[in-house]
Amino acid sequence: MxxxxxxxxxxxxxxxxxxxxxxxxxxxxxxxxxxxxxxxxxxIDAVAGAAVDLVGNGRRVINLPERPVTGVASVTIDGHAPLISTEYRWNRYGILTRLGGCWPLDAVVTVLCDHGYAxxxxxxxxxxxxxxxxxxxxxxxxxxxxxxxxxxxxxxxxxxxxxxxxxxxxxxxxxxxxxxxx
Known part of the structure; x- marks a missing residue:
């Protein structure tokens, strides 16, 4: 804690x-x-290695629920192999953008990330x-x-x-x- x-x-x-x-x-x-x-x-507190499950919305952008995001280690869709880092972009405000496409509608998007304030x-x-x-x-x-x-x-x-x-x-x-x- x-x-x-x-x-x-x-x-x-x-x-x-x-x-x-x-x-x-x-x-x-x-x-x-x-x-x-x-x-x-x-x-609010810094959390390392949080696994966050999101639902694909059919758009290019998904919002992570915590901020600030300080790192994204991996992104997987429906448990398949992780996306390579050139397939998505993230920022500290928790916006996860799919590059070259959209997040599949109703797919489980699992993000392993760090967030919070030190x-x-x-x-x-x-x-x-x-x-x-x-x-x-x-x-x-x-x-x-x-x-x-x-x-x-x-x-x-x-x-x-x-x-x-x-x-x-x-x-x-x-x-x-x-x-x-x-």
């Missing part, structure tokens, strides 16, 4: 506290990372600290509903601070993917 995007010490400094429970802070940071990854549909981008880290900080400050106000018979508790992410604000969504937008690749 990749290392955390922020440390408990960085969360302590962000909140301007003199001390912080490091275990709880690490939990809040991990929860913030999960929220951000889910919103972006990206792992170091988490500063804006993503800042949003992570903001979300973890809100969750730290408002841990007990997340209760939206509670029942007594058969005990039922409902939490509201808006109240716990885990929901991303519109401002944070705009900051994170460049690190997400469009709907076509999700």
């Amino acid at each position: 990749a290392s955390p995007w922020a440390s408990p010490e960085e969360l302590r400094a962000h909140l301007r506290l003199t001390a912080i429970d490091e275990e709880q802070a690490a939990e809040k940071i991990a929860a913030a990372e999960t929220v951000i990854r889910a919103e972006l549909g990206q792992s 170091a988490v981008p500063a804006p993503v880290k800042q949003v992570c600290l903001q979300v973890a900080g809100r969750a730290w400050v408002r841990p007990s106000t997340g209760l939206a509903a509670e029942s007594l018979g058969d005990r039922s508790v409902t939490y509201d992410k808006e109240r716990t601070g885990e929901a991303l604000s519109d401002y944070e969504l705009r900051i994170l937008a460049p690190y997400g993917r469009g709907p076509e690749s999700r």
Whole structure:
């Protein structure tokens, strides 16, 4: 697993506290990372040798689901011999182009690639600290509903601070993917 995007010490400094429970802070940071990854549909962290199965769309271009793409080791169609590197082109934005033809419609296109950031981008880290900080400050106000018979508790992410604000969504937008690749 990749290392955390922020440390408990960085969360302590962000909140301007003199001390912080490091275990709880690490939990809040991990929860913030999960929220951000889910919103972006990206792992963000560097991953080497990921096998990605795509469906051929009958066009020249297929979008890989993660970005940035840092390398493509091989591309196969329906499990046949890998294409040679002159038969396709890729870029860091996850666009895989078939040269001299189209990706076969409904074929399984398997791509072995590397993707993600070696170091988490500063804006993503800042949003992570903001979300973890809100969750730290408002841990007990997340209760939206509670029942007594058969005990039922409902939490509201808006109240716990885990929901991303519109401002944070705009900051994170460049690190997400469009709907076509999700």
